Every structure is written in structure tokens, then in C-alpha cells.
Amino acid sequence: MAELLLKNVTMKFGGLLAVDNLDLEVPSGKILSLIGPNGAGKTTVFNLITGVYKPTEGTITYNGETLNGLHSNKVVSRGIARTFQNIRLFNSMTVLENVQVGFHCRTRSGPVRALFKTRHERQEEKDIILKSQEILDFFGLVGHQNDYASNLAYGEQRRLEIARALATQPKLLLLDEPAAGMNPKETAELMELIIKLRDTGLTIFLVEHDMLLVMGISEVVTVLDYGQKIAEGTPKEIQQNETVIEAYLGTGALSKKKKPEQQKNITRSRQHD
Amino acid sequence: MDLSSFLLQQIINAVFLGSIYSLIALGYTMVYGIIELINFAHGELFTAGAFIGVIVLTALQQMGFVETHFVLTMIIVFVMSMSYVAVLGVAVEHVAYKPLRTSSRLSALLSALGMSIFLSNGMMLSQGVSDRAYPQVFGIEGIEFMGARITNGQIFIIILAVALMVGLQLFVHRTRLGKAMRATAQNKTMARILGIDIDQTIRITFMIGPALGAAAGVMVGLHYGAVRFDMGFIFMIKAFAAAILGGIGSIPGAMLGGLIIGTIEVMWAAFLPSAWKDVTTFTVLIMVLYFKPSGLLGEGTTEVRV
Secondary structure, three states, X not given: OEEEEEEEXXXXXXXXXXXXXXXXXXXXXXXXXXXOOOOOOHHHHHHHHOOOOOOOEEEEEEOOEEOOOOOHHHHXXXXXXXXXXXXXXXXXXXXXXXXHHHHHHHOOOOHHHHHXXXXXXXXXXXXXXXXXXXXXXXXXXXXXXXXXXXXXXHHHHHHXXXXXXXXXXXXXXXXXXXXXXXXXXXXXXXXXXXXXXXXXXXXXXXXXXXXXXXXXXXXXXXXXXXXXXEEEEOHHHHHHOHHHHHHHXXXXXXXXXXXXXXXXXXXXXXXXX | OOHHXXXXXXXXXXXXHHHHHHHHHHHHHHHHHHHOOOOOOHHHHHHXXXXXXXXXXXXXXXXXXXXXXXXXXXXXHHHHHHHHHHHHHHHHHHHHHHHHOOOOHHHHHHHHHHHHHHHHHHHHHHHOOOOEEXXXXXXXXXXXXXXXXXXXXXXXXXXXXXXXXXXXXXXXXXXXXXXXXXXXXXXXHHHHHOOOOHHHHHHHHHHHHXXXXXXXXXXXXXXXXXXXXXXXHHHHHHHHHHHHHHOOOOHHXXXXXXXXXXXXXXXXXXXXXXXXXHHHHHHHXXXXXXXXXXXXXXXXXXXXXX
């Protein structure tokens, strides 16, 4: 059963075709990766799903419900959370408060209740703190809960981003380059974490450049190039797919076939172009 | 009167004036923190609060209610003034700022100026051009100590102002909506991605900021005994200077800035030619903008700081 379904989705920015007639299926409970050279439109796909952009054409449905044109804050309440390529924590809030903000869409207390601090409101606040601490514990950040987010180490900030996204209690988690800037040890820990999250029943949809991570944990890999889907399959199938290798390395590259690890290095160098 | 009691008197006056400036400055800083706009109509919202106060208070006085139920009278006056201006604030936001949220900052700024002129003239037409007297409910009784004097009215106003500021601080830090507000101030896109309704957050900001300004308006009316349609202007400029001095976008900054501006003004008037007291405020404003545009507690960013 497909949870998230993109059908003929097209996104144009003026004359630029960022996503071209894309069909995509994100099956429930799986880890799916979206890869492709820089500028292929991967992040745009995330922005379309989460309501940052409205697709020019096509439909996006989640469990049968159309998401097109929904505001981002409504998309979250449907159970879709995301993180960003660059870290976007609330730096002048504490670690705990960052997670508490994530619970916002799952709680009710309005302005009047907040003003008078009803018993319901107080109970709700207490519950949120407990639940936030549980999440922080899962991510090994509970010891930092009263530190400002800006004072965390880089890897911890990345984890906090995921923790905050989880606080919105999603069914589907979109991770935009979660391993960006991480060292191999941190990446390995992240892989474990993603698998652990999947095992709790979460669907994970990744955009990532780190091929070790992508090939290591994905169940399905989709490849985008110039906004079009050029391949889809298991990591193994993708590694042997000629169109993919051409897209990454250019024509002629097939004559001297690369191993996936070298591919990763090449992708990285392409990032710095 | 010896120097020490004179000085103590000036400190009392400074705290009194400063807390009023702080309340008004909070309205600027909160709105700026959320939508990066100087709400030039804030001074008029403050005046509107003062007018609602005088209307309600006069009515209650004529009913003889003030003598019998003093505390209740004060509650009614402040609650009515603040809630009316809160609604007015949301209306101003809806009419003048919301349609321009995606356009340039300059358009929104001009819209704010237009709103200010509109409201000011509206009050002139409906309330007249002359001073309107506030019922003197506090009298001149007060406490004397160490040669200085503080009236009951001043005590009441300082306590209320501090209570409102503490309440705001608790709201912003302890409640779900307050956290949503800080999150929105720091990063709108991310806040929305996490499920926060930005429009609602902005509306709440435009309720709280002007409501605090309205409370300050009633306080000014109670203390100085009169209101006028254009009295918002000079308070607006002073509070604006206070917000900039504290660091625009910073809530504690606005409180601190208000106290400092109040102190400078009172001390200047006490020891130096008082005709120049307004000039000092603007001198401070210019100096801050020149040497430390981010203000005392600001970071040069648009964040509502902790």
C-alpha cells in the first residue's frame, strides 16, 4: 500500500522546469531514498510534499487525501514531518523547548486557556515536557535539555532536528541530507538511528548525497535527473543501472566502471562545483 | 529638600515614567520580532486605549461606581480598554499589514504610516481636538519616606505595569502559544513546517502588543489627568527610542530600554534645562543607531531573545 503518492507532478519556476512529470510512490513502513546530481530537483520534491511550494501540475496524495495547496502547518497535522538540508534550529531556545515547539500541532490550548492557565493547560504542558524528554532520551540528548540549541555540537544539532520533527508525531519522516557534514562515525550512528526509527513503524523518505548511507539502508532508491525520474529500484539495481551511472559520471564513464564508494566521492566533488 | 531625598524622588519618577515607556516599547518590539515591521500605528493604538479608558471611567464615575467599588472600577477600565485595543490591533493588522506581507518592507512601512494618520484623524473627528479630562480618582494622597513622595496612583501604576510585564514574560516562556511566538520570530518557514499557524501567531502578537500599549495609555491618562488625540506621538517616539536602545525584537530589551529612557529624561529635567529633555531622547536614539544599531540586548537579528 502506498502511503504517499505523487502523480504527474510538475513544478515550474518561470521558465525553469524543476520537477518534470514525476510519479513517485512512498510505501508505508519502508526507507526510500531520492538521489540525483545537484539541481536535480530533490529538495523541490520535499518542498512540494510539505506545502512550501504548490505544484504547477499533478496531484500529491497521502493516504488518499490530496495535499496540493495545503499550508505547511496543515501538512504536518496530516502526519508528515521534515528536516532541512541546513540546520534550522531555534537557536535562542533550549533543546527541550525546541522539541516542545514540535508538539504544537498536537496540542489544543488556545489563547484564553493560556491566559488563565487552566488545569487542563497545566496538565498538557506537563505531558509535553515528559514526552519531549522521552524523545530526547531516544536521541541521547536528554543531558543537554537545558542548553541552548546553538551550543550543541554539530552532530547533536542534526539529531535535535530529527528529534524536533518527531515531536510532531509523524507517520512519514522526510529527511533532507541528514548526513551532510557528518564524519563517518556520526554517519554510521545516524544509519542505526534511521533503521531504529523505521522499526518503530515510521516511513522514512531520504534525500542524501552520501552513497554509503543511501545504499546501506534504503529499501527503494529513486534517481532524479533534471527533474525527471530516470531509475527506481533496490540499491543493487541502481548501482548497476547504466542511465544512473551516465547521469552521475557523464557518458563514456561506463567504459571504466566505478565502485559505489568512488561514486560517492565523485558526487561530493560535484557538490563543490 | 536635601540632595539625597531629591535624588530618591527623581528615581521614583524615573521608574514610574520608565515603566510606561517600557509597556509601549513592548508593542513595537514584539511586532518587529514577528514580522519585522515598525508598527507606526502603535502610538495611536495607545491613544485609543487612553480614550476608551476615559470614556468608561467617566461613565462609571457618573454612576457613582468609583467610590463604592474602586478596585472593580479599575479592573473594568483596564480590561475594556485593553480588549478594545486588542481587537483594533488585529483589525489594523488585517487591513493594513496582512495584504502586504509578501511585498517589500517599504510598502508595509508606508501602510503603517498611513494607518497612523488614519487613526489619529479618526480620533480627532470623534473625540475632538481639545484635551479631554480624566476623572481624578487617585487624589494626591501618597506615602512619604526619606523626604521623597510617591502617590497612591504612582504605586498602583508601577505595580500594574510590572505585573503586566511579568505576565508577558511568563506567557512567552511558559505557554504553548508563547513558544510558538518565539519560534515564529526566529524562523517562520521552520515554524510552519512544525505545524504552527503563522497567521494566528501574528494575530496574537497584534492583540498583546497593542493591549499593553492601551494599558499604558490609561495609566498616562490617570496620572497626567488629560488625553488628546495626538498625545500618542511623543510617547511613540520615546518608546520607539526605548525599543531601539534595548535592541528591537528583544522583549527584555524593551523593558530595559524604557527604564533607561525614562531615567535619562527625568534626570535631565531635574538637573539641566528641562526644555531640552526631549532632545536627549533623540540624541540617545541617534547615538544608539550610530554606534550600536543592534541595541543593548539585541543581536542584530530579528529574534525575540530569551
